Amino acid sequence: MTKNNWLRRITRVIGSVKLASVLLAGLIFAAFYASIVSRSAFSSWWFITLVVMLAVNTYACTLRQWRGAVKRYKQIREGRVSGKPVTVDLPASDPADALATLAKLCRAKWYAVSLQNSRLVAHKNAIGVFGSALFHTALVALIFSAFCGVITGTWGRFGVSERFVFSEAADNYVVFEPSVFAPQDPRRFTLELEKLLVETDENGRVQRFASQVNAVDNKGLRKTQIIRAGSPLVIGGVTIYQHRYGYSPIFTLVLKRGDVIDFIVELETFGEPDEEQEYSGHLVVPGTSCPGYIRFYPGQPVKVAVTIEEPAEGTVTSGVLALGEWLEFSQGRLYFVDWRYWGSFTAVGDSWRNVTFTAFWVALGGLIAMYIINPRTIRATATSEGQVQITASSCRFSSLLQAEIRELARQLQSIGQVLT
Structure with missing residues (x-):
């Protein structure tokens, strides 16, 4: 096994969700013990070790999240679909005009559209791919500030x-x-x-x-x-x-x-x-x-x-x-x-109180971006057989994307750009 493979495996283990779950369970027990038995547990070596391990775990996971987010952002901007795409083939009397009309309809739905050489690429909410990375970054800041507040407060x-x-x-x-x-x-x-x-x-x-x-x-x-x-x-x-x-x-x-x-x-x-x-x-x-x-x-x-x-x-x-x-x-x-x-x-x-407060709201914003701002990609091409082939994908809520594609097809049909 090569050196890079070993590094990837170690990084994957350090940043794994299973390890985070074990560490969080340990911290919950420590907080319960400190509340019931002795508050000095917050300053003990084993509590500090758990916090440091969780911080390293979250940091490793955050790096992986940012790398993945940047990669997905570039893919969305370039019009590359991923996951399980939705594909629709629509017959058209003039595929080029149908693509131009589809571009107008996508712009009306707040898509960023690029139309060149019988090929349409549209994307929306691309920034949403950074929601998870933003949440993990705020979580690292939250752990760090809370830890500093505990040991210096x-x-x-x-x-x-x-x-x-x-x-x-x-x-x-x-x-x-x-x-x-x-x-x-x-x-x-x-x-x-x-x-x-x-x-x-x-x-x-x-x-x-x-x-x-x-x-x-x-x-x-x-x-x-x-x-x-x-x-x-x-x-x-x-x-x-x-x-x-x-x-x-x-x-x-x-x-x-x-x-x-x-x-x-x-x-x-x-x-x-x-x-x-x-x-x-x-x-x-x-x-x-x-x-x-x-x-x-x-x-x-x-x-x-x-x-x-x-x-x-x-x-x-x-x-x-x-x-x-x-x-x-x-x-x-x-x-x-x-x-x-x-x-x-x-x-x-607690001199770290404002940092903790800010990190909490940034983490909440990351969760909102992760689940509310749903990145979508639409790619359409005009084929030589007189058809418009539409392929679309989204990070989440594929049923909503399917409904949107069906709505676009109905609108094209209603204005006569697509044959029934």
């Missing part, structure tokens, strides 16, 4: 109460998960939850929430926007999505040793906040080692039930507090001073 989640600010200084307020080559400090913005917008029904019940925020990036660019489902905020190279909503009771702790500490307890919901439900959470009373538990009731009037455990004394103190009331325990007093709505946000830093 950042991901994190943070919460902020209404009329409070999340900033870079709040290191204990956010947990970011940088990827392999991500910057050390991914926080490139400051965000203030100005107001939580509450939409209610005719009975006053809460239906949905949205967050009106003010954000400032590190260059001083300020943006004010309402973040809701399907409408994220993009600032400082970071896309911020609304995650969940909740309530945040505000307390003031006055310790007997003289310390005064203000703090917030964030209570996350697993749906939209509902004033008829109770929301609970754990806390550690600041300035002490006392664990606690609270239950918040956002109805009218607003109340919070607090339980504080003091392991050293072996006591448990609990009570239900309205606004302005306090709970006294051995180390001081805990005042319930206010409450706010609270929002949880997800921040994704």
Whole structure:
């Protein structure tokens, strides 16, 4: 076997659809594993190997698609038919005039027509042969940009109460998960939850929430926007999505040793906040080692039930507090001073986001070109036996081509160019 044959065989295997199917199945499993078990799987060596192999497979297939597309494009322009052509022989009193009339009919159907020496060549939608190659090219760009986004991007989640600010200084307020080559400090913005917008029904019940925020990036660019489902905020190279909503009771702790500490307890919901439900959470009373538990009731009037455990004394103190009331325990007093709505946000830093977005739409355009823009070729010659022989072919939808050829034959017959 010659060297060129070996190269063709290796290229065919590398760019095969079967190999692509196996690699895609592996990536689907990896994505499922990363979503359920550990997100760090996206940075693992085996995931990176699968992505690189799929990229090489798609690249090899793309090269083959472009070579084939250029070859088919030249064939269509030259009037060469391929596949299973449709052939029709029509008797004509004057074959030359019949060809001239056929050329006019083809031009009326947006064909590019060439008529020379009793030979007609017409083609339409030749550019459609590049649909598959364009789709594969966009797929390569999509894999590359998504891969770069995974290994260089950042991901994190943070919460902020209404009329409070999340900033870079709040290191204990956010947990970011940088990827392999991500910057050390991914926080490139400051965000203030100005107001939580509450939409209610005719009975006053809460239906949905949205967050009106003010954000400032590190260059001083300020943006004010309402973040809701399907409408994220993009600032400082970071896309911020609304995650969940909740309530945040505000307390003031006055310790007997003289310390005064203000703090917030964030209570996350697993749906939209509902004033008829109770929301609970754990806390550690600041300035002490006392664990606690609270239950918040956002109805009218607003109340919070607090339980504080003091392991050293072996006591448990609990009570239900309205606004302005306090709970006294051995180390001081805990005042319930206010409450706010609270929002949880997800921040994704991905500098390849625009490339991925563009590649997706280019891939969609390639699919449309592949299945909607159907290249067609018509070749007709006048024979010495007084006939017009029409041969036509298309890449897809041969039944539509047959219907078009029959329509052309009927039109030639109706104007007397073809004998019945």
